[in-house]
Amino acid sequence: MSSVFGFLQRNWNIFSPPGAAPKAKDALRFGILGAAKIAPMALIAPAALHPEVIIAAVAARDRKKAEAFAKKHSIEKVFDTYQDLLNDPTIDAVYIPLPNGLHFEWALKALAAKKHVLLEKPSVSNLTEGQLLFHSPLLTNSPSSPVLLEAFHYRFHPSWILFLQQLDQPNIAHATATMQIPSVIFTKDDIRFKYNLSGGAMMDTAYTMSVLRGIFGAEAVAAEEVSVKKFEAPLDTLVDYAYSGKWKFPNGGTGEMVGSLQAGMGTVWKKFCVAEVVHKEQVVDTNTEKGEETVKVRKVALVNFIAAGAYHRVDVVDEFVTRKVGDKGKVVKKWVEKETKKAYTLKDVGIEGESKEFWLSYKYQLDALVDRIKGREGTGVWVSGEDSVNQARMVDMAYEKAGMPLRPTSEYRLEVERG
Ligand SMILES: NC(=O)C1=CN([C@@H]2O[C@H](COP(=O)(O)OP(=O)(O)OC[C@H]3O[C@@H](n4cnc5c(N)ncnc54)[C@H](OP(=O)(O)O)[C@@H]3O)[C@@H](O)[C@H]2O)C=CC1
Numbered sequence: 456m457s458s459v460f461g462f463l464q465r466n467w468n469i470f471s472p473p474g475a476a477p478k479a480k481d482a483l484r485f486g487i488l489g490a491a492k493i494a495p496m497a498l499i500a501p502a503a504l505h506p507e508v509i510i511a512a513v514a515a516r517d518r519k520k521a522e523a524f525a526k527k528h529s530i531e532k533v534f535d536t537y538q539d540l541l542n543d544p545t546i547d548a549v550y551i552p553l554p555n556g557l558h559f560e561w562a563l564k565a566l567a568a569k570k571h572v573l574l575e576k577p578s579v580s581n582l583t584e585g586q587l588l589f590h591s592p593l594l595t596n597s598p599s600s601p602v603l604l605e606a607f608h609y610r611f612h613p614s615w616i617l618f619l620q621q622l623d624q625p626n627i628a629h630a631t632a633t634m635q636i637p638s639v640i641f642t643k644d645d646i647r648f649k650y651n652l653s654g655g656a657m658m659d660t661a662y663t664m665s666v667l668r669g670i671f672g673a674e675a676v677a678a679e680e681v682s683v684k685k686f687e688a689p690l691d692t693l694v695d696y697a698y699s700g701k702w703k704f705p706n707g708g709t710g711e712m713v714g715s716l717q718a719g720m721g722t723v724w725k726k727f728c729v730a731e732v733v734h735k736e737q738v739v740d741t742n743t744e745k746g747e748e749t750v751k752v753r754k755v756a757l758v759n760f761i762a763a764g765a766y767h768r769v770d771v772v773d774e775f776v777t778r779k780v781g782d783k784g785k786v787v788k789k790w791v792e793k794e795t796k797k798a799y800t801l802k803d804v805g806i807e808g809e810s811k812e813f814w815l816s817y818k819y820q821l822d823a824l825v826d827r828i829k830g831r832e833g834t835g836v837w838v839s840g841e842d843s844v845n846q847a848r849m850v851d852m853a854y855e856k857a858g859m860p861l862r863p864t865s866e867y868r869l870e871v872e873r874g
């Protein structure tokens with residue numbers, strides 16, 4: 456009962472958060488490039504709770520749209536073009552929730568304008584863009600360097616930290632990452648279904664690959680198989696709307712990914728966004744007198760990694776078998792120990808720092824970004840540039856294995872890189 460009450464209270468607070476934070480004198484002024492659907496949830500709502508963040512400007516291709524967006528969200532400045540916003544010297548940082556195919560160009564332009572950048576996932580269209588962006592001379596190790604973060608928000612929520620705490624990474628035998636979005640969510644003209652905007656299910660739900668990389672704490676060695684479902688003409692035939700695949704990881708373990716942007720409701724109900732891990736069998740006890748050994752297989756699942764702030768569950772299941780040594784078939788005893796855990800605050804995972812039960816992953820992500828910009832240590836959770844490059848490499852490997860073209864590389868280059 457108390458957990459039902461907790462769920463209701465948390466979700467009530469998510470939709471009507473208690474108390475907007477008064478802003479600090481040195482608050483960072485953020486601009487948003489594009490009046491995108493995700494911006495209110497991913498940045499505007501968490502910013503309201505952050506004393507050091509002001510959403511100060513928005514730019515959209517259509518001024519009326521930008522004005523309506525600004526009015527709705529009490530944003531002071533409206534710009535007619537994304538570049539005009541970047542030219543404003545009072546803006547410290549930008550959020551880029553543009554279609555994937557425009558991330559690279561506008562992130563580079565923003566960095567060139569000396570803005571910090573929160574860049575929506577997937578940060579780039581492919582590895583070529585990833586290397587050019589994250590190894591850009593505009594990013595240096597000096598304190599004056601702008602900060603660039605790929606918005607893999609789920610990594611910042613305490614539930615993900617809790618999940619990782621249950622794993623014994625070198626001994627993972629198998630992992631599965633599933634992300635299935637119902638077909639009713641996006642219309643066929645959505646940015647996700649356009650090849651020239653770097654659409655595709657493996658791009659949009661690339662969380663599955665990010666999750667597998669996070670679980671193994673390593674990069675996939677090879678894609679063993681990847682199969683996709685593609686649209687047929689007159690829709691964009693270069694776009695995958697669903698996929699599944701198998702990966703080999705350096706410890707010998709296998710990773711499986713399942714993703715869809717066109718899933719039926721029944722499928723989604725059974726499995727929406729879940730990360731599952733099966734460890735290798737481990738001997739936990741030996742009784743030499745009886746000639747017996749006890750082995751354990753640990754299975755861990757994080758249910759709802761994508762929206763963990765609303766609800767999640769970390770199921771830890773330990774399967775024990777006591778058996779005769781040297782005769783695996785002869786089972787003496789079998790039992791299972793199960794535990795369900797949850798983590799909504801930093802305290803729940805033993806990390807110091809302010810946090811609230813109702814904070815979504817986006818708020819934790821924003822905190823990390825602000826800490827980094829302000830030169831503070833923060834919680835230590837971060838998505839590094841190298842991490843983002845490796846993520847792009849894995850997505851490329853997936854498209855290659857599926858026999859599909861890589862998402863198109865932007866022709867935009869910085870003046871310094873044109874030579
Ligand atoms: N972190 C998360 O949880 C989520 C992340 N995302 C990511 O955010 C990004 C945006 O997604 P979403 O908000 O759903 O998308 P929207 O279609 O709502 O927003 C995309 C924005 O891009 C701008 N735009 C610029 N050029 C084009 C173009 N040629 N065609 C279409 N739009 C264009 C539009 O801005 P304008 O206002 O100027 O017209 C539009 O507002 C994607 O990269 C997606 O992967 C999406 C959802 C969740």
Ligand SMILES: O=C1OC[C@@H](O)[C@H](O)[C@H]1O
Pocket residue numbers: 636659660761
């Ligand atoms: O979190 C998400 O869920 C739905 C997707 O289509 C979206 O782009 C993604 O970031």
